[in-house]
Amino acid sequence: MSGVVDRPSPNFDGRDGAPVSILMIHYTGMLSGVAALERLCDPAAKVSAHYLIEEDGTVFRLVDEAMRAWHAGLGAWRGFERVNHRSIGIELVNPGHEWGYRPFPRPQMVALAALGRDIVARHAIAPFDVIGHSDSAPSRKTDPGEFFDWRWLAEQGVGAWVGGADPVADGRLGFGESGLLVSRLQADLAAFGYALRVDGKFGPETRDVVTAFQRHWRQSSVDGIADAETRGRLARLLRSLTETARA
Numbered sequence: 096m097s098g099v100v101d102r103p104s105p106n107f108d109g110r111d112g113a114p115v116s117i118l119m120i121h122y123t124g125m126l127s128g129v130a131a132l133e134r135l136c137d138p139a140a141k142v143s144a145h146y147l148i149e150e151d152g153t154v155f156r157l158v159d160e161a162m163r164a165w166h167a168g169l170g171a172w173r174g175f176e177r178v179n180h181r182s183i184g185i186e187l188v189n190p191g192h193e194w195g196y197r198p199f200p201r202p203q204m205v206a207l208a209a210l211g212r213d214i215v216a217r218h219a220i221a222p223f224d225v226i227g228h229s230d231s232a233p234s235r236k237t238d239p240g241e242f243f244d245w246r247w248l249a250e251q252g253v254g255a256w257v258g259g260a261d262p263v264a265d266g267r268l269g270f271g272e273s274g275l276l277v278s279r280l281q282a283d284l285a286a287f288g289y290a291l292r293v294d295g296k297f298g299p300e301t302r303d304v305v306t307a308f309q310r311h312w313r314q315s316s317v318d319g320i321a322d323a324e325t326r327g328r329l330a331r332l333l334r335s336l337t338e339t340a341r342a
């Protein structure tokens with residue numbers, strides 16, 4: 096990658112031999128990129144990422160990809176709980192939901208696409224393992240959020256996008272419901288990669304995972320209700336994931 100600015104962070108350690116299999120996208124959730132860079136390089140903060148991309152497209156490299164940056168925190172994806180060990184983390188400068196969430200400017204997305212293409216090629220990261228922070232920590236995190244254009248990024252060769260939805264006969268499932276259909280929903284979300292217990296009860300954890308799923312895959316309405324479109328999209332995605340794995 097040309098045009099990358101080195102801004103080394105002391106906040107990293109080793110991967111313990113774990114292979115890189117996940118690319119995780121974040122937003123900084125702070126008022127400015129300068130403030131975010133300072134925090135990600137502050138030894139007292141104990142947080143970091145491999146890269147930070149400013150809204151004007153400037154790319155900062157904070158941690159060598161061979162090392163473990165500290166960006167994911169508690170969470171899991173595809174059965175892996177040590178997400179930092181297995182991932183590369185990219186922070187996008189954006190105030191986030193707390194400070195005035197706004198769309199990601201085109202120069203920032205173009206820089207992300209170029210960097211992301213390079214990363215997924217070098218580490219052979221599978222398209223469905225390019226995820227947002229909220230995908231691995233649905234009850235704690237909302238980044239990069241519903242303004243993040245996953246479809247465009249996939250069209251640039253980074254990650255997956257699957258449009259449309261398979262028809263689902265059974266309608267909507269929401270908070271407080273229970274039974275076999277809820278178990279099926281939970282099993283499908285878990286099969287897709289989310290960490291979710293299959294207990295047949297649509298409680299807070301299921302609602303949070305459905306919300307995270309919508310933030311990534313059905314951004315027009317992020318309400319935590321597994322309506323027919325949400326469930327149909329999940330079914331279509333699972334089919335695509337299975338086909339990708341078989342190919």
Ligand SMILES: [Zn+2]
Pocket residue numbers: 120121122166228236238
């Ligand atoms: Zn994050």
